[in-house]
Amino acid sequence: MVSVSDSPSCIVLRLEESANNIPLSLKDNPSVVLDGFCNPLELQPFPLNDKPVYFKIYRRRWKVSGDNKHHSNRHNLHPLGVKATFEFATFLKEEVGQTLDEYNACWRFIACSEQEVVALVSR
Numbered sequence: 001m002v003s004v005s006d007s008p009s010c011i012v013l014r015l016e017e018s019a020n021n022i023p024l025s026l027k028d029n030p031s032v033v034l035d036g037f038c039n040p041l042e043l044q045p046f047p048l049n050d051k052p053v054y055f056k057i058y059r060r061r062w063k064v065s066g067d068n069k070h071h072s073n074r075h076n077l078h079p080l081g082v083k084a085t086f087e088f089a090t091f092l093k094e095e096v097g098q099t100l101d102e103y104n105a106c107w108r109f110i111a112c113s114e115q116e117v118v119a120l121v122s123r
Helices: 086-096 100-110 114-122
Strands: 003-006 011-016 032-037 041-043 053-058 060-064
Parallel strands (some): 011 053
Antiparallel strands (some): 032 060
C-alpha cells in the first residue's frame, strides 16, 4: 500500500505491485529492468466506516534492457465484467440482491458524489 486518501465521502487506497515480483518468463534473465506501470485497475471492496472504498491497483511492467517488449504479471483479482473484489461481488449478489451499479447508486444518494470519487481515484 502506497497511500490512503480519505475524504468525507469515500476512501481510496493506492496499491502498487512489489518491484521484486518479476514475471516468471523473465525470472532468470539478469538484464531485466523495471519499465513503469500498466494502466491502473480500480476495484471496490466492502465499505469501511460506512464509506465506499476503492482500491487503485498498479501492476508493474518489466522489460529486458535494450528491448521494447513489455512483460507484466496477471492477477485474478475480480470477476469478469465487475469492478469489485470477488468477495464483495458475491456478497452483493447473494446477500443483498444488488449488482455493483445498483449498490453504488444507493451510496451516491447517501454520501458520495461521483465527481469526488473520480477526482480521488484519478490521483
